[in-house]
Amino acid sequence: MTAWAMVLVLVSTAAEEAPMLKFEKSRIGDVVFEAACACDVNNDGVMDIVSGGYWFEGPDFTKSHKICDVLAEGDYFDDFADIPLDVNGDGFIDIVSGAWFGKKLTWRENPKGQPVEWTVHDIAEVGNIERPCCFDIDQDGEIEFFPNTPGAPLHAFKLVKDANGKGAGTFDQFVLFNQNSGHGLGFGDINGDGRPDIVLASGWLEAPENPFGGEWPLRPEFDLGPSASVPILVHDVNADGLNDLIVGAGHDYGLFWWEQQRDGDGNRTWVKHEIDTERSQYHDLQLADIDNDGQVELITGKRYYAHSGHDPGANDPVGIYYFEINGGQFVRRTIDYGDPKECSGAGIYFWVADIDGNGWKDVIAPGKEGLYLFRNLGNV
Secondary structure, X not given: OOOEEEEOOOOOOOEEEOOOEEEEEEEOOOOOOOEOEEEOOOOOOOOEEEEOOEXXXXXXXXXXXXXXXXXXXXXXXXXXXXXXXXXXXXXXXXXXXXOOOOOEEEEEEOOOOOOOOXXXXXXXXXXXXXXXXXXXXXXXXXXXXXXXXXXXXXXXXXXXXXXXXXXXXXXXEEEEEOOOOOOOOEEEOOOOOOOOEXXXXXXXXXXXXXXXXXXXXXXXXOOOOOOEOOOEEEEOOOOOOOOEEEEEEOOOEEEEEEEEXXXXXXXXXXXXXXXXXXXXXXXXXXXXXXXXXXXXXXXXXXXXXXXXXXXXXXXXXXXXXXXXXXXXXXXXXEXXXXXXXXXXXXXXXXXXXXXXXXXXXXXXXXXXXXXXXEEEEXXX
């Protein structure tokens, strides 16, 4: 096993520059769920938007349809991801979700695009779910599901397929780490062996040859803090051939990247760099080429009232941003920023995709402040 040591170094935060892209902003309905996605719900060839208990017909998203009732707890709705997948193999996209209060991973069955309510199926009860994540952990071309359950073990769920390779409506369940998995979860190859590892706030789990039958030993090489983002991103920030980590403080101020370094003997160290310490509640992060320059950008924003106003910076303005990575010299460009009565953060599960087919990736931003679509119109 490679030796390691942790080194902590803080450097200057990202520069702020004017956006290079133009976005057209619109509010979708009056829903305040914290998760959203885009998919073709009714198979008409047009992208629709799903958020919590409703879906909105594209291309103008003015007509809504109820999916199901979603449990309300205070200012929360118990819907902490909306992940599209044809679970039962009928050719229509269903939605996989997870609940903090209900403690269950569930899927909502699409009634073949008809304007009636959807049937909700339980997958498993696993504990309080901060947010479900998905990743192709066994590299077979299909995603698996991983509920981030602080205070509980880490589970994985793999969709069962029928003889024709279609979803059978059920999942196989595996326990990958039978200890407190903590707040924060990510996926990627840390040690360069070609297998995707799992990142927790307390270290990384080294992937065995058989991800569903082998042991995942914990390598406690870093501490990303008590409220690491979901997800933690694994990405080679400085293009040195070693994967680094990008992590937000989901319930505090700060956005950081942790640089992986190795000496001549293969000993690994981690160096922490600041990206942005001026904004709080960076809970969801994504990598996507939003400016069409051939390089991915970091897209993220504030999760408004993540702890009902009790987090540091909770009453600061909300915002959603994309960061040019530039080998670790991050530049922040603002998509939206201001009062939550009229501006948007990024929620707990936002979506980046080309919704209107113009060749530029758009942003769907849900949250307690409302559901917003930012259509990317390209370069200013």
